[in-house]
Amino acid sequence: MFEKEYDVIVVGGGHAGAEAAAAAANMGSRTLLVTMNLQTIGQMSCNPAMGGIAKGQIVREIDALGGYSGIVTDKSVIQFKMLNKSKGPAMWSPRAQNDRMRFAEEWRLALESTPNVDFYQEMVSGLLVKGQKVVGVRTSLGLDIRAKAIVLTNGTFLNGLIHIGEKQFGGGRAGEKAATGITEQLTDFGFVSGRMKTGTPPRVDGRSLDYTKMIPQPGDAKPEKFSYLATKILTEQRDCHMTHTSALVHDLLREGFDRSPMFNGRIKSIGPRYCPSIEDKIHRFADKDAHQIFVEPEGWHTVEVYVNGFSTSLPEDVQYKALKSVVGFENVKFFRPGYAIEYDYFPPTQLKHSLETKLVDNLFFAGQINGTTGYEEAASQGLMAGINAHLKITEQEPFILKRDEAYIGVLIDDLITKGTEEPYRMFTSRAEYRTLLRQDNADLRLTPRSYKLGLASRERLERMEEKERRSKDFVSFFRNTSFSPEDINPILEELESSPVKQSDKMFKVFSRPKVTMEHMKRLAPVADYIVEHALDNEVLEQAEIQVKYSGYIAKEKNNADKLLRLENIKIPEGFDYRKLKSLSYEAREKLEAIRPVTISQASRISGVSPSDVSVLLVFLGR
Template identity: 65%
Template sequence: RTGMGLEIPAKAVVLTNGTFLNGIIHIGEKQFGGGRAGEKAAKGITEQLVGLGFEAGRMKTGTPPRVDGRTLDWSAMELQPGDDNPGKFSYTDTPQLEKQLPCHIAYTSPEVHDILRTGFDRSPMFNGRIQGLGPRYCPSIEDKIDRFADKDRHQLFVEPEGWDTCEIYVNGFSSSLPEDVQYKALRTVRGFENMKMFRPGYAIEYDFFPPTQLKTSLETHLVKNLFFAGQINGTTGYEEAGCQGLMAGINAHLAIRDQEPFILKRSEAYIGVLIDDLVNKGTKEPYRMFTSRAEYRILLRQDNADLRLTPLAQKLGICGADERMIRVAAKQDAAQAIEKFFEEYSVEPGQVNRYLEEQGTSPIPQKVKLQGILLRPQIGMAGLRSVLPALDEFLQGYEPEFIDLAEINMKYEGYIQREQERVEKMNRLEAVRLSDTFDYQQLSSLSKEAREKLSQIRPRTVGQASRISGVSPADISVLLVHMGR
């Protein structure tokens, strides 16, 4: 039911409430309801869900001031140009980026810090008005100067909001201090002396629902065909939230057709790592994705994302996947052809020894296969191309991303193979399914904590059960024995 009283019936619902659930914006001593600046908070949804039996919690995030770029002295800051050859977010026919807007770097100073400290007594973060936990790895500027009092300065990334606006995002200056303190402190930053502020930074508190109440499809355990995605599940926004929306949307579509949910494994995508962590471990602070969270990160590379995920997209029938698969096949064929060339092509000492010595590696005494030289840590494909005309000519017909894939496959073959073996071992546990209605309380051999956690999270497989905090290897052995494995 909407705020206007309109009821919208649906076979499946995905809640993507962001920071709007009972959102409260804090700017110094001021606080008011809002989902973000200029937009109303959503009231009543949390209360309805709690009434159904859901557990809710409270989190906090923040945003920096937006300032007028026309009032900044860019010459007083460090230029941060874009990449000379910018990469793409998609391997489809993305047009070449012909022009870029640079960012700049500015720095705070002891004087800036002193001004900020004058507002601490009016800060909702320090006077206890903010109860929710914020993202650990994106502290506010006041939090930084309080926690790292020994630092004389902090870096600020001065980022344009776009081509068609003069609005600037002062990354690194997230704050809930009073507006006058933010203004005075920013004007003390070199390059910001004449700065005009469009709107101050603020903190926002909002409701979330601990994600251990979800299945790995992002469907709730309590209500069939109700899905949660994004910050409602305790993650940060941006990519972490966006990928959940994609997965919840896919699974809502499959659910109303009585089809099996689409679950990405930890070995298939960072999305799989994120959802698996949320559902099995929960979170008490806004969850952010890091490569360090993935135990199979050698397999989860940028260069092979299309190889990992396009076949799955095609199986789901996602628009455009058939055309993308043609390119995936071409990429795989190209990488194999390049790898075969390196396995078969031999080089003489006179062709490469000078280059090898320049790179700080030993010369070859006799003719060797090119692959053996590439495997040396000091040697790369680009360098070999510069001294071997035959190699350069062979590679002319291949796109850079195809060459990159082949080089990574050859250089890291042993590591990749070892990680694949670990994945296969885990997949054997993932193949052992657990009933959604199984009564774990009847298994007295399980530890008390394991019975509680398994009953709450309801894992789909023994593999998932093994990743739940509080479920020990001994508990997994009990499950396997019970299932006759």
């Protein structure tokens, strides 16, 4: 069946696997996507949404690099919101509610229309390894399929175990069996594995809910989109709704705590800190009488509803009884109960920054196998693993994004350098250069690099260059055009901002905190320029940010450039840290385990102090 050798085999068809297959294929590799169920490619296993705080920035970065997640999201979106709009632009984060069925369908169609992608439905039970190099995979039917590189994106399927109350059964997702064999083989090779936990809430029948008792949560009046390409903007949206738990609901849930796998010792692994189950929230925040519940439709036409904020592994009878006491859920009908799932992962300090494993050449890991949680984190790793798998087998340098270049760079560096003992989730606070890493400029940061790789299309590059040129020209217009006090002072008085006494450049007054583009558009020269040059909202937003935050952006760029000097100081491969007696014992231990490539990476390892970095610099003659 498989006479030829593939360039890249991707194992798993979730968000990481789909992006990995698309990236490798679009760069020219003959790619095989092997998954246990072809009907669930790109499936949203948990909430029907993409983006959010910091996650929205990641989706924009994936799109800028030529990935598919932003395009698929735009084609299946039912509601769009820009979160944190009341804060500075570094915090603005796009989020979309999606039609779950259409999302998976669009992913399947996108991959099927990608040249170089083949598909095969079966479980991969092991790897074919020759010496220290992976050379293929073995399926559960005993088929050996050869390839030059393998990308593992197994999600929650490696020895997955589902918990509902005191019941437990093997599975990688509700209704799907677990994957076996791979963990055991990798640990035989010397890999260290661990267990993690995640969970999901009940799905219910929207026809049984009383939305009149809930608070509507509409989308933005002027919705945007994720992709920088010419995907369509929503003209119609579906509302979400919000309700709350209560002291009564909490008491009903507590009645089942003795049968909860979280509290009776059945679940020993660690779950996501920032997306806890409802029983965990009640236990950790006992002083709170209520928690928010977001009622999210699963699509345009289905009646299925996702109960966001009610993730649980309590017995199904307890789930049902408690949820019936939530306002608006008095007559609720269940589609399926919530559950928790435990699965194997491999601490990511065992990887290089390219996501290739240190122990086995040409073997790459991406997604939850690396200890992350979230579609967006998984998709970005899949994209990078697919890119680097292609680069490795074509004997090119790996593609690595630095911390000042992308949230994806922060994510991977955190994983490789610090590791994780709980499901890793991205936040804006994790990025020290978040003023540079905004959602609005991901294309300006990353598309030129992706185009050089052969991944981003010429169309994508030309759109980016046009946006950059028009934005720069508009900023120059503000720097070089003057205003008169008679025109600007009425606006400043409205804003209770100090009036001006003489003419000055528009850039200066536009830099004031309360003055927005909408105010500047009331000045005739600005309005005329916008009309004459047919500027769209994307250019207007980019120009406004460049004017109002130019000082902050320049300062952060300067800080990044200073630290870049440490990034350029390489540590020789195979360096023996044990011979540096001036290093602390903990530093020697951590440096030997992680094997940082640069001084900058070494400085970010937990347990390596500034004095340890100084010792390394002295020894390296710097």
